[in-house]
Amino acid sequence: MDEGVVVGVDIGGTKVLAGVVDGEGRVARTALRTTPGRRVATNLVEDAVVAAVLEAADGRSLVGVGVAAAGFVDAAGERVMFAPHLPWMGEPVRNLLADRLGCPVGLDNDANCAARAEARYGAAKDASSALVITMGTGIGGAVLLHGKVMRGANGMTGEFGHMRVVPEGVECECGRRGCWEQYSSGNALVRNARALMADQPSVLMEMSGGSPAHVTGPMVTSAAEKGDLVARQAFASVGDWLGVGTANLVAALDPEIVVVGGGVSAAGDRLLDPARAALRQAVVGAEHRKIPQIVAARLGPLAGMVGAALAARPPLN
Amino acid sequence: MDEGVVVGVDIGGTKVLAGVVDGEGRVARTALRTTPGRRVATNLVEDAVVAAVLEAADGRSLVGVGVAAAGFVDAAGERVMFAPHLPWMGEPVRNLLADRLGCPVGLDNDANCAARAEARYGAAKDASSALVITMGTGIGGAVLLHGKVMRGANGMTGEFGHMRVVPEGVECECGRRGCWEQYSSGNALVRNARALMADQPSVLMEMSGGSPAHVTGPMVTSAAEKGDLVARQAFASVGDWLGVGTANLVAALDPEIVVVGGGVSAAGDRLLDPARAALRQAVVGAEHRKIPQIVAARLGPLAGMVGAALAARPPLN
Structure with a gap:
């Protein structure tokens, strides 16, 4: 039947x-x-x-x-x-x-x-509240409360990537400047790597056929795995900014856990360790709170x- | 009985x-x-x-x-x-x-x-979701969802004032730098006024007995009501930053309404009008969303x- x-x-x-x-x-x-x-x-x-x-x-x-x-x-x-x-x-x-x-x-x-999916089957299971930060070309996300998604008055809750973290900062596709995703995202990772390649030797030069403009996010991930310093610095910066922006969200929302997904999160602790360090430094009331864990999403693509x-x-x- | x-x-x-x-x-x-x-x-x-x-x-x-x-x-x-x-x-x-x-x-x-109180009797009544931003010496606040307060994993939801809005910005009592409340709060209002008094004539000089260090928030509010330009500029800056920080929270949470309370909110539209203008400029997806109203709290002290x-x-x- x-x-x-x-x-x-x-x-x-x-x-x-x-x-x-x-x-x-x-x-x-x-x-x-x-x-x-x-x-x-x-x-x-x-x-x-x-x-x-x-x-x-x-x-x-x-x-x-x-x-x-x-x-x-x-x-x-x-x-x-x-x-x-x-x-x-x-x-x-x-x-x-x-x-x-x-x-x-x-x-x-x-x-x-x-x-x-993360709330029901993955990294946010059993959490009373969670932030899910999705790092792809930009930053998207969601707020979970008792396993349910907060959708907001316009269905637009979770547009974390367009929180401004730098006044008069890097120009964003949204038309404004200094948005978080200009400092912490797949696009930021690639931009960091391209800038660093100008001054330092890197396997990315060979991987991109000698053309920094052809560097992609997966190339940077792969180069970092091979120990390339340019790629690792690019990740360190993106991870640091991930932690700084997360600290802002933690100040506002005090979630039990922070789940990071999206393509960039494939780098795992290379991305998340600097984020954890930056969150500990940047979050308010660290001495009076349990700082939320930053964990990788479990369900992947x-x-x-x-x-x-x-x-x-x-x-x- | x-x-x-x-x-x-x-x-x-x-x-x-x-x-x-x-x-x-x-x-x-x-x-x-x-x-x-x-x-x-x-x-x-x-x-x-x-x-x-x-x-x-x-x-x-x-x-x-x-x-x-x-x-x-x-x-x-x-x-x-x-x-x-x-x-x-x-x-x-x-x-x-x-x-x-x-x-x-x-x-x-x-x-x-x-x-x-605002959710049950005041400005957030009947709102499906609301941010309440409390501007006193610093910025506190709360997130309301269907009339209930989100308390968070540590009971610390709503520490909006310590979201970082300027890297390496003004030093904060919390030990970090660039916290939002250093730009938009009663303390920021007074600091702005004191700085502006150095270059411009102001009734605040007389009100403070010739000593900018003795300027208080209520003095700035009163001077602004009298048309004092220094006081009005001090409010314009605090209001502008109120809108910029609110835009970050709106990007993250998409509330139906934003309620501003606390002592500084006694200034009403002098504070809220620049905040409304800045929010319209700074919020992501303005063309696809209903921008939340910024209104004064109703229940006062x-x-x-x-x-x-x-x-x-x-x-x-």
Whole structure:
């Protein structure tokens, strides 16, 4: 007998990943599609999502589908208001997909979904409160309270990367200056490495074919593993700023634990050790508080999809 | 027949204020004692609290007493861990007072209590989420979610004033540099005014008897009301920084409303208008979000006592 399946979908900037997720967060069959891009008709993205979901479900009935989108999702979890790599601009995505899939659909942004997965199955399990900081090209994140994601008045809680940490600082893609993610993110890591390469020898020169402009985040991670000093300094700076910014969030929110995910977190303690040291230095009331642990996310690149499955049945939380 | 009363107590740096508070937040009989100071036996503070409570109750039985303390209260709401103007260092204040008063006692810090009062009776009423920013000599605050105070893993949520906004910035009493409250607080207001007086004529010179070191916050407020340009510039800067720091909190938490209380907020729109302008400029995603209103707290100097009464029956929230 067909008991039906819950499918989680993670719509990223380059790919749409769908997977059947069971009640223990285990991923069974997955399916992948290419994200159609930003300058296409919106229904092409919906087509890709539907195709990936149906392939993952493999003929079984859909109990529910959860969708994680890299972008701003409104407070009600109904619409994708804006996404840098998708054509959606306020479309009622949840309803559109529910109609096409014939099952309940939940919708939230990718950082919130990843946080749900960490809260239920991962590093934030059993924590009364947690910050989840997602370090990719920029910094995203989420605030967990008793395992639930705080979504905020506009669904925009967790835009940590655009907290200003330096007045008149480095210019940010958001149009302002001095945003935290200009100092602590994948982009910052690469920028640090490129600047340091100007003055010091580095294997990154060879890895990038002699062109600092071709250095990527994974190259810096790999070079650091090989002991390259430029790469290690680049990580030390990003890690230090991670701790400084985290101290601000800890002052404001006093979470029990801080979980760091996203691509940059693959560097593990190379990133987290300087962050821990900086947090201890920078946090207020260190002598009167238990300083929260900074730990690596556990669910890796599947966190968004697994967490989306947790949001499969609206309403959110 | 004696139906009993609920008494709220606000233990500040200089005075202990107790008052009977009814179910609509109305304050009846109050009683005042002087705070004994930091270098005294802890039972002297307890004596002052008990005396003030009993005088306020005026012979009626105590249904419950809520205590707001200017200091760090532990996550369980049992102990005052540290308070700059009180001798308590980890004493189980809630239990001690419950034993002496013979009724349930609730304990929380003053900013959280004031926030409870604003949530129940004041400017944050009916808001799904709110930040309460308390501007006194420094910046304290609270985070409200569905009318409840987030207390945090250590009971230290809301230490907004020690978020770092300027690397290597102005030295702070906390031992670090660049804390937000060094740029936006009663102390910052006075420091700004003193610095500006060096170069510009100001009524503050006369008000302070010719000595900038004798300028106080209320003097600056009064001078600004009289049109004094130095005082107005001092407020403009503090207000601008209020908006910049608020933008960081809004990026992280996406609250529905921001309530500003504390002594400095008596200046009203002179403080809040520049803050509103700075928030609009500095907040991320302004084009995709409803920017939260910044409003003045409504309960004034009694907020801590009224909110303490709301915490009268443990457990907290």
